[in-house]
Amino acid sequence: MERIYLDHAATSPTHRDVVERMVPFMTEVFGNPSSIHFFGRQSRQAIDEARAVVANSIGAKETEIIFTSGGTEADNFALAGTAMANRNKGNHIITTSIEHHAVLHTCHYLERQGFDVTYLPVDEQGNVSLDDVKAALRDETILVSIMFGNNEVGVLQPIKAIGELVKDHQAYFHTDAVQAYGLVPIDVNDYHIDLLSVSAHKINGPKGVGFLYARETVKLSPRLYGGEQERKRRAGTENVAGIVGLAKAVEIAQQTMSEKQMMYRELKETMLSVFDESGISYFVNGNQNACLPHILNVAFPGTNVESMLVNLDLAGIAASSGSACTAGSVDPSHVLVAMLGKESERIRSSIRFSFGLGNTVEQVKKAAYETVQIVRRLTNR
């Protein structure tokens, strides 16, 4: 049976070129970048080059890139790091109810530390309202954290407009760009972004590495203390092979961005046209006019998530109910609840398909036909 992987938003296959680029940094150039000898210096140079590639991809300076162990650490760092370092300026934080748990759970932690957090609602299309952001801003707001593109439904937020709004306020503007980065062009200066989180394994890079962009004016208190790596902002021996792999993935993502955008849109349309032809009933969740090209979240009325996923998996199709991080839990997706309400039937019948490296029109067509059959079976039609 051909297995079709449509869960690239959970994690993506590591690109062959990425792995090839990494291996020499494990076997030959294995030095500790802090060592002053040749091996160390070679590793240091590799990190410097990687940092330039990464910085360049978002219009940042090299000194503004901090390598982390992934998106979760970058999000935790951005929120807790700025909150703790800027407490003297205020204790109010604004975020949204549809953030990834790496942001939400850090906000809960900060609330226990005495911070006041406003969770902005979204409309039923998943959009954050600019007026809500404006209304929530107070004198003592120190951070606004709003994700670039949602990981479950793919909705893109008006980041540029929010950046404009926050730029003259004392608050820093953080965006979790883990899903959007690599598929949407991002310029931190153009968008007035102060902090931005990225994870390598969502863009065909390796797991265990990511980065936080922090504008040089941002006061940030470290989360990991120890050696003086990453300009004293993030201790720990640098994961050189991982960092080099990340940079390679960034290069590939930059080169193939427009091609991928077109490809994934086509895949989305292919899938939806099969659904249309079949006559099954379905709803697409999330504003499709401002949406990441690779994420398609669909409700199939009359089905339930678990049996859908089990049946899809048996048919060789890997999809998901929401974010992988919540897939293990039985709770309905907090994103869909925020959009549609607790009572909506759609929160129990929605599936996320996410496209990526290696997917073809044929695969997606096949997956769509299988999905149609499963939906028919489960709804007895």
Added chain:
Amino acid sequence: MIYLDNSATTKPFPEVVDSFVTVATKYFGNPSSLHELGMKAEQLLTQSREQIAKSLGVKPSEIIFTSGGTEANNFAIKGVALTYRHRGNHIITTAIEHPSITEPCRQLEELGFDVSYLSVDKTGRVNIDELVKTIRDDTILVSIMHVNNEIGSIQPIEEIGQLLTQYPKILFHVDHVQGIGKVPLQFHKAHIDLCTMSAHKFHGLRGAGILYVRDGVRLSPLLAGGGQEMQRRSGTENVAAIVAMAKALRMSLEKYRERIAYLWDVKKTWIRELQAIPDIQVNTPLEHSAPHIINFSLNGLKSEVFVHELAKQDIFVSTTSACSSKKKAPSKTLLAMGADQKRAESAVRVSLSFENTLEEIPIAIRAMKEAIQKLQEVTR
């Protein structure tokens, strides 16, 4: 090429790199995903956890994977401090810990914790009596490294653990980053509650480490999010690096059984040869020290220039721990051991792995003698 900087980082075993590549390309699923690829990844993660737990003689539920030693140390120190704050706010550690212990301690001091730093004697060992005297009613944590990263001294961990059983409110954390695979440590026998290890110090890859947390010990998470690692450490698991780490640990422990006697031969020969050089003072004691670390001073000569001279001959040693080798500061450990400034400023570390040989020694020693001569000529 003679690589003598294994305490900074080790060269990954080729088999370890192969495992990494296989998992990264074939089993790339997210372990939290419910579908087949996700379940395969989860299976690999579970197997690695079981295998590592078995090697360490502990339960799989007691193994938390982290991004490395620094994260594990930060997690242990801050996690315990914040969780058990209601019991007290006093922490005991030593004057010779790695910065990933001392810096979080400083951070906790800023938050109102009181930290005592135990002194060490001239062999780099803590004194049990001093520890007993330092313990207070409000002590919640004792954190002591097993093997020192700069001079290789071994602390009496079992004895300390035994002593601490009389103080049920105190948790015992051990930084085992330099010890694992080189100096055996039985976690249960030593009554250890938390223990840190890092893959790239035992021929695994950077970006993966382990915090052992004994069942029953609660820890406030350092990274919040998706709730991976039994709700204690969020972030998509670095499956490929973790599988590679399990393999590296198994292979390292095998090497230990086969080659530990030989490694001791190598170390003893190193010390004998170094002691025969007039301008060298060996700082690492033969008693209670690890088989792979030899620290010596150059009688005031510039150790950094010495390191560069050797590098020209393809011989790699370091001035001090890699994490602080860019700072031109005297060795904190040597100062704590009572060495004078001159000795502490001219320290050099040779650190071995099971790959190093007796045959390398005469070549490296000759190069060292030449380097010393050259330095002396320049200084004169």
